[in-house]
Amino acid sequence: MVGIFIRMEDCHKCRLREGCIHPVGGSGAGKIMFIGEAPGETEDKLGIPFVGKSGKLLRNAVGDDNYFTNAVKCRPPNNRKPLNDEIEACFPHLKEEIDNIKPEVIIFIGKTAYSLQDKLSNLYPNIHYAFFYHPAYALRKGIAKQWIKEVADTVRNIKQEYAFGLHDRRFIELDPLER
Numbered sequence: 001m002v003g004i005f006i007r008m009e010d011c012h013k014c015r016l017r018e019g020c021i022h023p024v025g026g027s028g029a030g031k032i033m034f035i036g037e038a039p040g041e042t043e044d045k046l047g048i049p050f051v052g053k054s055g056k057l058l059r060n061a062v063g064d065d066n067y068f069t070n071a072v073k074c075r076p077p078n079n080r081k082p083l084n085d086e087i088e089a090c091f092p093h094l095k096e097e098i099d100n101i102k103p104e105v106i107i108f109i110g111k112t113a114y115s116l117q118d119k120l121s122n123l124y125p126n127i128h129y130a131f132f133y134h135p136a137y138a139l140r141k142g143i144a145k146q147w148i149k150e151v152a153d154t155v156r157n158i159k160q161e162y163a164f165g166l167h168d169r170r171f172i173e174l175d176p177l178e179r
Helices: 002-010 041-046 053-062 084-101 117-123 135-141 144-163
Strands: 032-036 067-070 105-109 128-132
Touching: 002 084, 032 053, 032 084, 032 144, 041 053, 053 067, 053 135, 053 144, 067 084, 084 117, 105 144, 117 128, 128 144, 135 144
Parallel strands: 032 067, 032 105, 105 128
Antiparallel strands: none
């Protein structure tokens, strides 16, 4: 994995590298990989994904026995949404993380990450995929407690399914907030 981080540090395929402090690769381990949008201010400073306010909400809900990463490895200016060409420029890094971690489930956190679902499911048809709103959305809408409970319960159920070999669905419906 060290090679991935060196390649991220040296990467200048898009304009985001010029304005960030640290490219933020993934961290953790486990059968579940969470893919978010992009590093925020705290992540950019520390070089660790999902450690800002929203990230702490997610980690508290699901635990640290998972792998956390982002679609884009460098913080966009003013926390703006990453542009399509920036997501595409970072895709080889994400693919390399998936190839190394070999997750059984990928959970997209937010719409930007979810935009990769078709591409990833074509490349990795044996991985199961799921989606949740970004924790920042839950915080903005005042539904953080509900979001935490739904995410925690669902991830716990996924882990139990995998512990007992009951995982037979390719796409797992995980978005209770939209029902």
